Amino acid sequence: MSATATLDHVSVHFGRTIALQPTTLTLEPGVVGLLGPNGAGKTTLLRTLATTLAPTTGRITVAGHDVTGTHTQRVQARRHIGFTPQEVVFPRAMTAFAFLDYIAVLKEWKDSPARHREVHRVLELVDLAERANSRVSKLSGGQRRRLAIAQALIGEPTLLILDEPTTGLDPEQRATLRNLLSHAPGTVLISTHQTEDIAALCDRVIVLSAGQVRFDGTVAALLAHAAGRVHVGPSASVGAVQTWRTGTGQIRSVGGEPAAGATTTEPTVEDAYLLLRADQPYPSGATA
Amino acid sequence: MSWHVTAPLWEAYTAGSLNTSAQASIEVHVTSCATCRVAARTYAADVHPLWDSIHHTVSQPRLPALLRVLRRWKVPERDLAVLGASDSLALSWAVAVGGALTAVIATAVAGARQEFTFLLLVPLVQVVAVMAAFAATDVLHELVTATPVNKVRVALLRAAAALSIAVPSTAAIGLLVPNLDGLAFAWALPALGLVLAALVLHTWCAPWTAAGITAAGWTALVAAGHSHLGEAGVQAGAACVAVALAAFYVVRTRTLQWGGVR
Numbered sequence: 001m002s003a004t005a006t007l008d009h010v011s012v013h014f015g016r017t018i019a020l021q022p023t024t025l026t027l028e029p030g031v032v033g034l035l036g037p038n039g040a041g042k043t044t045l046l047r048t049l050a051t052t053l054a055p056t057t058g059r060i061t062v063a064g065h066d067v068t069g070t071h072t073q074r075v076q077a078r079r080h081i082g083f084t085p086q087e088v089v090f091p092r093a094m095t096a097f098a099f100l101d102y103i104a105v106l107k108e109w110k111d112s113p114a115r116h117r118e119v120h121r122v123l124e125l126v127d128l129a130e131r132a133n134s135r136v137s138k139l140s141g142g143q144r145r146r147l148a149i150a151q152a153l154i155g156e157p158t159l160l161i162l163d164e165p166t167t168g169l170d171p172e173q174r175a176t177l178r179n180l181l182s183h184a185p186g187t188v189l190i191s192t193h194q195t196e197d198i199a200a201l202c203d204r205v206i207v208l209s210a211g212q213v214r215f216d217g218t219v220a221a222l223l224a225h226a227a228g229r230v231h232v233g234p235s236a237s238v239g240a241v242q243t244w245r246t247g248t249g250q251i252r253s254v255g256g257e258p259a260a261g262a263t264t265t266e267p268t269v270e271d272a273y274l275l276l277r278a279d280q281p282y283p284s285g286a287t288a
Numbered sequence: 289m290s291w292h293v294t295a296p297l298w299e300a301y302t303a304g305s306l307n308t309s310a311q312a313s314i315e316v317h318v319t320s321c322a323t324c325r326v327a328a329r330t331y332a333a334d335v336h337p338l339w340d341s342i343h344h345t346v347s348q349p350r351l352p353a354l355l356r357v358l359r360r361w362k363v364p365e366r367d368l369a370v371l372g373a374s375d376s377l378a379l380s381w382a383v384a385v386g387g388a389l390t391a392v393i394a395t396a397v398a399g400a401r402q403e404f405t406f407l408l409l410v411p412l413v414q415v416v417a418v419m420a421a422f423a424a425t426d427v428l429h430e431l432v433t434a435t436p437v438n439k440v441r442v443a444l445l446r447a448a449a450a451l452s453i454a455v456p457s458t459a460a461i462g463l464l465v466p467n468l469d470g471l472a473f474a475w476a477l478p479a480l481g482l483v484l485a486a487l488v489l490h491t492w493c494a495p496w497t498a499a500g501i502t503a504a505g506w507t508a509l510v511a512a513g514h515s516h517l518g519e520a521g522v523q524a525g526a527a528c529v530a531v532a533l534a535a536f537y538v539v540r541t542r543t544l545q546w547g548g549v550r
Contacts, residue, residue: 047430051433051434052433075436079436081434088428088431089427090428091373091428098369098372102425103431104369105366106370106435106436107436108436110364112365115366151431
């Protein structure tokens with residue numbers, strides 16, 4: 001399978017702060033989830049791949065074009081990228097259609113009829129066709145988030161980069177978005193705190209912490225890390241990473257020694273993530 | 289319905305021999321006339337281009353009046369989409385006309401400091417008008433950066449559209465204000481340099497910050513010796529600075545930062 005994007009020893013420094021440690025990754029077609037706590041370097045990694053932030057060291061390629069090379073190469077790479085930042089502040093006077101039309105022009109859709117067809121296509125995809133002529137200021141938070149995603153979908157990019165795309169979406173909209181992303185061509189790289197989105201959607205998961213890749217593998221491999229380490233019982237496990245009372249009154253414990261009467265239960269991606277975060281050193285098989 | 293598309297009209301339409309307005313008239317008519325929609329199936333070998341064209345016509349949002357004027361001047365649709373982004377051009381043109389009027393009034397009441405006031409304000413009207421054109425869409429900076437569009441072209445398009453109103457407005461002032469003599473148009477080359485300086489600064493900071501820094505620098509220069517602005521050497525110097533800033537702007541957008549022009 002050919003790589004959509006590669007990072008070769010890419011690091012990002014902000015003054016003395018290292019936001020991203022030297023990182024080497026190869027992204028192939030499929031949906032890749034990026035997990036990590038706030039400040040882990042997820043957004044930095046996404047912005048660097050989206051060509052909006054220059055790396056301090058290393059080399060990046062997108063669709064075979066060296067992003068870290070010449071300006072021309074970077075422009076070539078941008079033709080293959082769709083990017084939704086974590087926060088999109090819209091000019092409030094614009095309509096949904098005018099906003100997408102503007103972005104489509106910036107994506108070099110020069111022919112007006114074709115461009116307008118593409119705008120209508122992405123509006124349909126995110127279920128905003130009925131609001132095409134509504135001003136952005138009249139849209140709800142979820143609708144604005146879908147509009148931000150729609151602009152990234154213009155032109156069916158080879159590399160779709162979405163920073164927390166499901167924030168502000170209701171369960172139905174999230175399900176619709178999952179369906180949409182699961183059919184997207186090329187590589188979809190999504191950063192999210194919603195572990196259930198990772199479980200439902202991703203072929204591969206990358207966990208970042210303190211600017212380093214702590215895990216890079218399949219969702220099944222991440223879950224395997226937590227197998228046999230999550231328990232449900234009348235009291236909390238000793239030394240558990242996290243515990244909480246469930247709706248049945250039982251205590252669910254992630255990690256630790258199970259208490260008397262506790263039974264082992266199937267771990268979720270969130271359990272595995274919590275265990276991965278807590279484990280020192282990081283488990284064998286994880287890349288750094 | 290008072291009329292229907294006749295057979296010769298359909299034949300001319302399908303042959304593509306009608307002028308643009310006649311073609312558009314048929315397309316709009318067909319959207320509201322069931323008889324002609326049926327006839328379209330008869331005359332058009334392939335109706336899809338017709339429907340595509342109709343869809344394009346009816347789905348395209350109506351452009352603001354200012355942009356419809358530009359469309360008549362054959363400005364391409366894609367450029368109109370850029371200029372129309374968030375009414376940025378309307379704001380810019382309002383700032384240009386308002387700034388020109390403000391400059392007239394301030395010059396008129398300045399008394400002995402008439403020349404100083406005129407030369408201080410008029411170039412800054414150009415800077416503020418251009419930066420106003422960028423301000424409305426600045427919030428989209430990161431999104432725009434990730435697109436392949438030629439950012440220099442977009443920036444120059446915005447600047448040119450802003451200056452198309454700002455320059456004539458302020459040039460008229462030079463003709464209206466008495467006793468300026470050789471200084472009436474001495475602002476033009478320095479204004480070009482100032483606009484380019486603001487564009488360069490805008491690659492680092494927000495539009496209004498860039499305008500503020502430029503205004504502060506210009507105020508210091510004018511205070512130091514506004515009476516010399518009309519001299520040939522000073523004008524030549526301003527032209528050289530403008531050329532250097534233009535070159536730096538292009539280089540800056542291509543090499544110094546990935547973000548490039550906002």
